[in-house]
Amino acid sequence: MKEPIVVESEGYRYNLILWEFKNLPDKIIHKIKTKNNTDTFYETLVWELVEISKKIRKEQEIKNQTDPQEVSLKQLIIKRNNIRDEVEEYLESLLSQEIKNQKLSFFGGLIWPPVDFRIDNPPKLLVVSPRSEIVRSNETLINPDIEIHQMEIIENNLKKKHNLSGLVIQTGGLASYPTVVPSDVDLRELLE
Template identity: 30%
Template sequence: MRIFLAAYLAAVVILGGLAIAGGLALYGNLGPDGAAEEAASEHGYNLAGWEINHFPEKWLHKLQHLFHGPSEQDRTDAICEYFQTAARLANSAPQPDAEAEKRLAELENDVEDAIEGRATAILEDQKLMLQPPLFSDLGLVFPPVDFEIDGTPRVLAISPRDRIELQNSYLLEPDIPLQEIDQIEHDAESANVDGHGVSALIIRTGGFSSYPSVVFADAPYDSLMETVFHEWLHSYLIFFPLGEGYFRSAETRTLNESVANMGGKELARLYFERYGTLDQACGAQPRPSVTPAPVPTGFDFTSEMRALRRQVEAMLAQGQVEGAEALMAAKRDEFQTKGVFIRRLNQAYFAFHGFYADSPGSIDPVGPKLQTLLERAGSPGEFVRRASAVTTRADLDKLLE
């Protein structure tokens, strides 16, 4: 048994190495050069350093609890207390609550372990289990579900002004003051004056597929679970054509991100059906002290955004760059009056979010086609297995014939 566990841990270490290599590949394929890189250089995200700091600590904690894991009730109690404490901390803002922050830190590893164990059970049910050499008889999920609740990296996205295209991107550290974010975007745009120049935007990510993956620390339980499954699917797909081809084309990357997005949401739905939402498992939860403005009845954000995207694409194709930018700025202000806040809406916004074909900012027909595949598959697991061999839109069309 020790030999198997040692080999299994070695395989997990290899996954960590692949995560670092993937991050470096992302930088090599999309990383900006020139002014954009210079603007962001002081706030670059240290992926290798993050792995070195978190990977050993996380697996040491796992090994300590390998044979004496918590009961299901202990898992539920830890999850309930964690998110109740997080809600109390959010309601105390802007006043710091040192006691709540300390308790969150104490609970974090146990909550991660609890969620990882439950997520693993869902993946087992869906038969999303690789069988690497030595482990085929052990019935272990591989890659193991492994995530860290932490600050997620930001992304500086760069698109040409005269079209919507993710030309470059750069990982940035999580905690950058808003004033510096504005300055980085300004510097990236003003220094790249070539024809129509570029559009820049710094975006907060909900998660990042390192190993362990990173999940945004302030995410509510439902969003956190979608992200946990989303990032795990990226690790899983590395071993299939859809993951292997991630950096080869924007087409494959869109398919990969969209499958992870849709599959992650469906797996999270199954998770909550089995284990319950916070309200179901823990009783009524603390509500935000400030109630967000209600979205007006009849306002369909997804439809509005997709209509805007089409209009902007048409204007840019006709060379109406300034007009398209003025329209996006006006729509951003309009959305805010309807309860939807977008800090900055520009070409880079659509370029980044366009990789998620099921998102409001995308008009890629891949989204509806993948939805059809999901419905035909009958389960999230079968959907992922069928999609894992797809690398082009033509592949997807053939699969749907």
């Protein structure tokens, strides 16, 4: 018999292994194809990414309230994704250089594992607890694009069908490789 968390999260669970298999090769291919641009070029892209991420957040807030046409939101996400690889590569190189400057690398300046992250929407976390006490009895990662009404259905089903408390919460990132960093994070926080 399947556990209640497995039953109720069916179709919404986040597949970490699939995510890593998809993103790691993409990053390696991008690294090979990337040409060296000036710092000014990359800095401009960083700020463009920040502005696009702000617009995406604003559009998502509006969507959650009124559900308007998703065309502009989709266009913003496509635009963000088109420049994201360049920004990640630039920030990773800055962090790698700082690691070397602080003499935190191995012999010959080798950094292992290499600095590698993906600016993206991290998964959410479904936490389950008995209704009689507050304790984390089970948890599973949930797709980041799950909608509020779908989260409510999962939480309500856990309560009504299994007498469990369930709550879907946003994670602050994911310690995978590459690491998932929230797309709405302040870049100063990211570099700290």
